[in-house]
Amino acid sequence: EVARVMEKYDLVSVPVVDFQNKLVGRITIDDVVDIIKEEADKDFQLASGISEKIESNSTVWRMSRARLPWLLIGMLGGTLGAQVISTYEGSISQIPALAFFIPLITAMGGNVGVQSSAIVVQSLAKGNQFDSITSKLAKETLVGLLNGLICSLCIFGIATYFENQTLGITVSIALFVVIIFAAIMGSMIPLILNKYKIDPALATGPFVTTLNDVLGLFIYFTVGMILYGL
């Protein structure tokens, strides 16, 4: 809080007074520098799926423990993903080519989600409250639409050349829907977390990625079943 005000008005020192307005000390800018750096480090680590503050000289055991929570969430997501795919087992044994683009769909959903949430997390960290939530969402949706269109057109060409037109149409439609969903989810989740006073940087990590994986797989196979008439 103090750090943000001092940064905004370029103050080098702030007095601290007690309830009688007597001077009890001061906060200098070099304390602020330390705080700003630490906050940025913490956000970066949270976004990378590291749940405790660690330094490169922490013990192996501590480093391992800081990372495990996110890995276990990732495993849970992967297991849910497996469950989604298993409901389409019949379709896969008939059209195994449907499996080829599973990693593309999940990776793109993850990438878009992380990009969207990073922007929202940063603007929240800066205390930027100018834009309303709806205008942020509208903007992210527009960016998602534009990037979704470009990526879908590319992948339509690639998948058609690579396999056949039905797969090309399946992958491109699914990718388009996944990118838009991921852009919306990626910006909504940090906003919601922030509203409930949870650190929004949490959202940029494996959490958004995992959610988008499961959603993306569902969309992809649903589109595939419809287009292949399975």
Next chain:
Amino acid sequence: EVARVMEKYDLVSVPVVDFQNKLVGRITIDDVVDIIKEEADKDFQLASGISEKIESNSTVWRMSRARLPWLLIGMLGGTLGAQVISTYEGSISQIPALAFFIPLITAMGGNVGVQSSAIVVQSLAKGNQFDSITSKLAKETLVGLLNGLICSLCIFGIATYFENQTLGITVSIALFVVIIFAAIMGSMIPLILNKYKIDPALATGPFVTTLNDVLGLFIYFTVGMILYGL
């Protein structure tokens, strides 16, 4: 450079002199605060796959352009992944259950890679050169071994319960190998980029994720073919 020295020694102002040692100006701590924040923001955005400096009030077109390079790299990675899986098309049509855990393998490879590279990127950004490269790699490998062991045991139970023991063994061996590889790659790539004066924060983004996806798929299906005797 100046920012790092000022932060280290808690200086609030640094004189700037010309070649005759005449005072020409000064750099104050509030300039440094701005620089530190900007650097941290840039690292965070790079790690999230955003290639140009953008603010939340940038235009939709500019936001879209800043994100496209990484999305196209992700698409390239997804296409490579599709190519890897397509070489196992026969195996998938015989054992469609092999496809179930594709997202788990790629997601875990990505998560571990991002965690490892985040730690290395941060310690490089702090100018921490105490540890040698080999000791960093050794530590990340150990953390990978430990987390790989824990995650593999979990997934062995899940996949065996969920499907059968052969799949359980396949997924757990593949996951173990993928996690160790991802930990080593995730810490090596930023170190290599840094050596060639490329911003190591680039590595934490879709680049590491994409590489680990392709590698992970290859390991997974190779283990699967051996164990299923395909």
